């Protein structure tokens with residue numbers, strides 16, 4: 001049952017131990033206020049994390065929590081949800097946790113589509129271990145493990161999720177308190193795995209890596225906030241627009257001097273190709289897309305009748321039979 | 334929780350704090366700044382920046398009246414995101430106590 005709660009109801013007595021100025025503080029604030037608005041009592045909520053600065057989340061949210069091992073949070077969360085499908089399960093991890101060591105677990109959590117809210121706190125660096133480059137670091141990132149600058153091309157988390165079969169993919173940034181809570185609310189309401197990539201500033205090891213995204217003044221030109229059914233417009237005067245070019249599968253700016261509002265493509269959250277194009281606007285003249293890029297629900301793992309019938313019709317005897325049915329033998333001598 | 338600006342800021346108003354705040358939640362009075370308690374994300378990055386040691390976490394004891402004062406004036410005064418000039422005699426007020434009577438309720442220029 002939902003009840004009237006405040007962010008205090010989700011605040012623990014633990015001293016928050018991120019560096020002063022870390023973007024994680026802003027994300028924590030948004031998460032607490034979102035949880036309060038949603039109104040699920042804390043004992044029905046679980047936060048599961050792997051390892052990293054981002055992964056300290058469960059200590060700071062007064063709900064059930066499990067600080068697990070590096071990269072394995074989606075797997076542990078899968079177990080939690082399987083055992084107790086009524087819980088509201090959140091998974092929090094960094095770009096290293098979710099995309100390096102845990103890349104494979106994230107992939108399977110997404111395609112399996114269990115009802116999990118997965119928050120990727122992307123600071124494009126390994127913060128906890130003092131600043132090595134990560135899978136989302138841009139080429140040329142100088143770090144203790146890449147003193148001459150990194151050479152690997154970064155992974156695009158939203159595109160990876162779309163490729164893995166995720167049915168909900170969204171983006172926001174740490175300090176966007178007028179945007180992030182709304183995106184989190186949508187992610188929680190979505191039945192199935194929802195991936196939210198949150199651009200996060202690591203003030204110590206990768207300061208201003210997302211400059212332009214998180215401050216109000218700059219973000220109007222450097223980002224576009226997409227909304228279902230609305231034209232893809234951005235800029236201070238909302239006079240710039242994006243068009244989906246079906247030949248190249250890419251987004252382009254609307255013609256200069258043209259009526260952007262008329263020319264711009266209307267965002268459709270169920271259009272997978274559009275979501276892909278919006279996720280990969282690499283050209284520096286194009287903005288970074290924020291908001292719900294893709295939302296096209298299908299039945300989720302737990303509520304999929306066929307799948308659950310498959311589990312529940314197997315009796316103990318059947319299981320015993322299955323385990324000892326041929327295919328096994330003793331090696332003698 | 335929130336961080337709050339206390340008495341030490343009055344007539345010092347160095348403004349070193351405003352440019353480091355990631356969420357731009359400082360508000361400017363004529364001779365003091367305050368923090369908007371609902372906007373502050375508790376990141377603490379401003380605290381060591383203040384030469385007058387005027388920024389404290391509200392978890393410290395005895396700050397109730399300052400929490401209220403910050404809440405009240407952040408609704409009235411303009412937002413400030415860029416550092417302006419400190420008052421010329423700021424240094425003279427640095428270690429003075431009992432400055433509350435000096436507080437001007439007039440808004441600053443903001444910016």
Ligand SMILES: Cc1ncc(C[n+]2csc(CCOP(=O)(O)OP(=O)(O)O)c2C)c(N)n1
Pocket residue numbers: 051052053054055070093094095096097098101121123125126127128129134
């Ligand atoms: C099995 C294992 N390998 C390596 C590590 C070391 N390690 C700890 S956190 C981390 C990466 C942290 O980066 P990220 O997930 O991006 O989180 P952030 O600290 O940036 O929030 C690594 C490599 C570990 N703890 N366990």
Ligand code: SF4
Pocket residue numbers: 017018019021022023024053054123127128201202203204205
């Ligand atoms: S190292 Fe970076 S990510 Fe980690 S707490 Fe410090 S600022 Fe935040």
Ligand code: SF4
Pocket residue numbers: 338341342343345346347348349350351365366382383384385386387388
């Ligand atoms: S730095 Fe300190 S004294 Fe200066 S304006 Fe900010 S709070 Fe006031």
Ligand code: SF4
Pocket residue numbers: 336353354355356357358359368372373374375376377378379380
């Ligand atoms: S604690 Fe952080 S968010 Fe709060 S006023 Fe200081 S710098 Fe701004």
Ligand SMILES: [Mg+2]
Pocket residue numbers: 052094095096121122123124125126127134
């Ligand atoms: Mg990281």
